[in-house]
Amino acid sequence: MKRRPGISGLHSAAAARDQYRSVGENVARIRTDLLKEQLATFRTQLEEFARKHKHDIKKNPAFRAQFHEMCSKVGVDPLASNKGFWAELLGIGDFYYEIGVQIVEICLATRSHNGGLIDLNELCSMLSKKRRTSRETITSDDCLKAIDKLKVLGSGFEVFTVGKKKLVRSVPTELNKDHNQILELAEVRGFVLVEDVERALSWHPGRVIDALETLMKEGLVMIDDGHPDRKRRYWFPCVSLSSSNAEEL
């Protein structure tokens, strides 16, 4: 557009700017509308997809994981509410809710043995045993999602990593750095000797014993004086796969 000099020129420029602006806004609005429309279509298609593959989503963990990824890309959270379209369509809200309840049951049942700390993999395998009649595979990923839901309900569950293992904590006891380091050492054989900890971490025996005694009082450690070499071993039930029978506990 040709610029005209003078006041009228200014007016034109302003008018032109306004026009541009409204066109610009229009374009933006059109783009948003288009996007909204695309998203809506995508959502509908996702819902169609979910409806069609409901069975697979429930039974196949790999498929389930991919489905979740798809959903998060679109900004849809199938777990967001227990009621609502997704929960009803897929019964997925119920699925994780069910697992969550069973996880709580298992943690309570094993607490007197492991002090309220349990290896995530062990939890998962006990969960699978509990649900063996339903023939669905439960992955540790499913466990983590369910535990996440539990957190939202304020149940005090937490997952943390020590060394190579993920542990699920169901009691308020928090481990300090000393405890965590010993726990990591214990992962190797399921137990430690005082001399192991002294050597590996360069601690005074006093510091080692202090930490171990606190862990014992919390119910996280059991002593073993029965080895032929007569050295005391400190066992950590939370890192040993020793409780293999869910019913017994």
Add this chain to the structure above:
Amino acid sequence: MGDFKFPYFFDYPPYFTLQPVQDTREKQMQLWKELILRYCQHHKCFIINLEQEFPLFQNLSIQRKLSFEAREVFLAALVAEGKAEWLDKAHKKCLVLWRSIQEWSEMILQLVRDNAMEDGVLTLDEIQSGDESRGTELAGIDRFVLVRALKLLEQRGKAAMFKGKAGDDEGVKFSAS
């Protein structure tokens, strides 16, 4: 009698050491008490002698065995619960009552009814290992326990024990009708 199934804790070494922390000790005791009762019932074992080896108190596969003290503590806990009795003042011999004397006496009455012997006579031997008791839980019952159970029935007027002629076994006449 099938194979005895050992619980998970039997393969976990720390359970063979008396735990010092109260809560852990209580859990340990509860597990061992149940195991002792179940093992004795399965193997029809009535007496545990602390001065002798008892197969339940060691696990060779993990090279662990319960100390004398631990065994005494667990058995004493059973005694406190009424599920066992010390047979001597020194607490070296323990009678394990995986069934109470009362329950044994009821079983004898049942045996009597099942065999239409309400007014009959049986020798103690027959109750322990005769045809009538074959296949029932009474088969193989310890003599001492049997006599205690019969004494209970005597008190209730349902039975009367007597000694046989010289060389004969002791017997019991029932009045259980």
